[in-house]
Amino acid sequence: MDIYSGHINKLIEQLSRLPGVGAKSAQRLAFHIINMPEGEVKLLCDSISSAKENIRYCRECFTLTDTDLCPVCANAKRDHETIMVVENPRDMAAYEKTGKYEGVYHVLHGAISPMLGIGPNDLKIKELILRLEADVKEVIIATNSSIEGETTAMYLSKLIKPTGIKVTRIASGVPVGGDLECIDEVTLLRALDGRTSL
Numbered sequence: 001m002d003i004y005s006g007h008i009n010k011l012i013e014q015l016s017r018l019p020g021v022g023a024k025s026a027q028r029l030a031f032h033i034i035n036m037p038e039g040e041v042k043l044l045c046d047s048i049s050s051a052k053e054n055i056r057y058c059r060e061c062f063t064l065t066d067t068d069l070c071p072v073c074a075n076a077k078r079d080h081e082t083i084m085v086v087e088n089p090r091d092m093a094a095y096e097k098t099g100k101y102e103g104v105y106h107v108l109h110g111a112i113s114p115m116l117g118i119g120p121n122d123l124k125i126k127e128l129i130l131r132l133e134a135d136v137k138e139v140i141i142a143t144n145s146s147i148e149g150e151t152t153a154m155y156l157s158k159l160i161k162p163t164g165i166k167v168t169r170i171a172s173g174v175p176v177g178g179d180l181e182c183i184d185e186v187t188l189l190r191a192l193d194g195r196t197s198l
């Protein structure tokens with residue numbers, strides 16, 4: 001017999017589908033939401049729906065943005081001839097937070113993982129190659145140092161090298177398996193400065 005009403009169970013079930021939310025946290029969140037004032041619940045629901053409706057991929061770098069071009073791509077002061085390839089918008093945000101990188105980005109939305117059945121066609125790789133037809137001096141591969149990140153880096157370097165464009169890989173000061181977003185700014189900048197040619 002279910003202890004909770006069907007509505008609560010449904011809410012708990014939906015919340016527990018979110019990454020990092022276990023059964024216990026889902027219950028805690030569900031009861032918290034139910035005890036919130038109605039106005040706040042509506043605000044939460046509205047912000048989820050409007051984020052989903054209004055956020056799209058940047059036309060150039062494929063990060064998530066409200067506008068056709070993200071603020072980085074739209075900024076003429078950035079060095080548009082240097083492209084840093086990252087796995088996801090959170091990694092891009094980590095580098096942006098350092099305030100020291102002046103180039104632009106390309107967001108792959110994942111990494112190659114045969115285990116999970118994620119191949120090159122599931123990522124924004126074709127879109128990256130298309131961007132290389134413009135004037136590009138360097139592609140910095142800043143995928144994570146996980147097996148998937150390294151596999152992706154190797155794949156990209158083989159793909160880009162024949163174009164004659166310089167391909168570099170951020171230094172492996174980044175802990176193995178480390179998510180870029182969890183790494184402090186100093187380590188990120190050291191990894192960027194110590195990048196090596198592939």
Ligand code: ZN
Nearest residue numbers: 058061070073
């Ligand atoms: Zn962009």
